[in-house]
Amino acid sequence: MSSPSAERAPLRGLVLLAALAAAVFVAALLIGSSGIGVSRALAALLGSGDPTTRSVLIAVRLPRVLAAFSVGSLLALSGVLLQALFRNSLADPYVLGVSGGAAVGALLAMIAGAAALVVQSAAVAGALGAVGTVYLLSRGGGTPRLLLTGVVLASACGALVSVLLALADSSRVRGMVFWLAGDLEWAVSPTLSAGAAALAVTVAILVARPLNVLAAGELRARTVGLALEAWRTLLFIACATLTAIAVVSAGTVGFVGLITPHAV
Template structure:
């Protein structure tokens, strides 16, 4: 069933936009048989954006699944450890100074990297791995970054504010580094799936995992690092897109999937499909204007998750 969502969402994204296309037109355009407007729109604009949305959604959902296993909390998401806050401060500071796209992305990456170092250094201080201190450090860092973000928004003027808000709510219009993002998604996803047995043991409790011979400290550090890499890569693609990493793995669990060998690939595929759907709606609803995709991830995700929760209860 989940496999069906992938071609359906990709087809929906390719057909819809400011220039609607029929399935036949999409097929011929993909084959490249014609040099018309539809072919140009599909290859130059729509296909790269749909692929960027899919990989970004997969990155966020996979990161959320790993963090929920790390923290043993189904409400954990990729932004709980302050990574997005650091990236946002870096990106918004560059925008305030009038930097271009490449400099803004570099500044965003630098901010995220500093946040990772701060959380990792304080949370795993002196070799002592304390998951609660890690979580608390991330929450405190997020609060501090939130204050800096508010200050930067106040100092910004005119179009700068609009650009900042789009980054904070997610925007896939200028995605770059797509091949690297695919590599990260496939590499981490395959490794996590192959190590799913250890994730299942960790989910049963740290004491139980230690008794069974699992190197708990190394697993915690590895999971945090993997989730951080996934989150930073997603931030570089689409800015700060919320709710995907929280909702998708949790929704998969509510559907009865708990074993990580199925949870990991299911979350990745459904997360990608979900973000393609949300981004397509963001392009369609107010066409030719494009709305931030984060608005639609929340508008679509909240009622679905509430329905699943009510059905499960």
């Protein structure tokens, strides 16, 4: 029988992480090229500060901070779903090349001068292609084959990104490079990433039981009558979509989906 202190340990960890996240949120609002004190920030948020401070805080920093937290949530949830799907604690959108596939799709659309909706759709298509490729090539091979397939695919996507950058208009390459490195400069409206994160977390909570059964193994899932292929397809689409939205919002950010499921 576990002790009460052991049972409370996860709760204490969540409280600590929540406090740390709140501190980082506040620090990100206050710290920048132009420092903003706590009193000035509160006045700006309440609508009584000077126009310059309000513009910097509300129009620039707040959207970027919200986008950063939303992207982290999307990648973390995608990592949880991939680990449940592959039954592998090392599965992650970045390691398995899903982020790279989304980046390739988005870059192709950007170079073609496509609209924002087309760029987002191309990122989803690239992520879907990546996760599908990893799944098909690693079936029956266990953990080593899964990780090797993901690493090879990620490397291939990295090579394709380099080729696309070499072929792109020189006036746009600088912005693309910063975006690929993880850039929130263009995150002026975090509505898409924040809305997707909130919806995805809500849906994941509602379907937590089938996900736990799926993570327990194929035999257990078939025993309880879980529609295995249907759930796998849904998870493929969900992981690809979440990763694509994160990549479009902030570029390729690595290892968030790997670390977060283990941290909580």
